[in-house]
Amino acid sequence: MSETDTAETADGRRMRSERSRQAIIEAALYLMNEGNLIPTAQAIAEHAGVGIRSFFRHFADMDTLFNAVDEQSRNAIEARFLGGDRDGSLADRILHAVERHADGYEAETNTILSTSAQLWRSAVLKKNYARYQRGLRIDLNDWLPELNALSRGQREAVDAIASFEMWHRLRYHQGLSKAAAIAIIFDLLLVLIQQ
Known part of the structure; x- marks a missing residue:
């Protein structure tokens, strides 16, 4: 695999990772706005279309997610x-x-x-x-x-x-x-x- 291929693969992974992270933030906001006032990590992950392990790769805990949601909104x-x-x-x-x-x-x-x-x-x-x-x-x-x-x-x-x-x-x-x-x-x- 060439350096170019390696860089493109890394860029693709980074972009997918960022899309997953953004989907989690948007899912948390959506669930809260729809009336789920205390959405769980599992509910947010399911709505975002990601696994719970992916959720916790992006956000170590709910406070980390709350901080990201606040920064965005x-x-x-x-x-x-x-x-x-x-x-x-x-x-x-x-x-x-x-x-x-x-x-x-x-x-x-x-x-x-x-x-x-x-x-x-x-x-x-x-x-x-x-x-x-x-x-x-x-x-x-x-x-x-x-x-x-x-x-x-x-x-x-x-x-x-x-x-x-x-x-x-x-x-x-x-x-x-x-x-x-x-x-x-x-x-x-x-x-x-x-x-």
């Missing part, structure tokens, strides 16, 4: 929350912020629920979840610089009201429409910030 997730019209009166900006977060929460519900369900066992998910929480807090400050004038307790209340947990409670547990949930969160934030 982070920009898209953050983009759902960032941006938007940040001009106007306090009421306008609160409404725009709540609407933007609502759209992000709606799109990422299963990802957030999957992360929450597995925080107890994953250092990577804990770290990533904390990073996203800090990011949401910073982003809310960008929407609403008035938050800097609030007491610490009031500021913590703002984060609780604007949180996914509050959103999920209103939408899922209380069965409210998206518009009704937005209206409630808007009213609570407006009253709190205007005090």
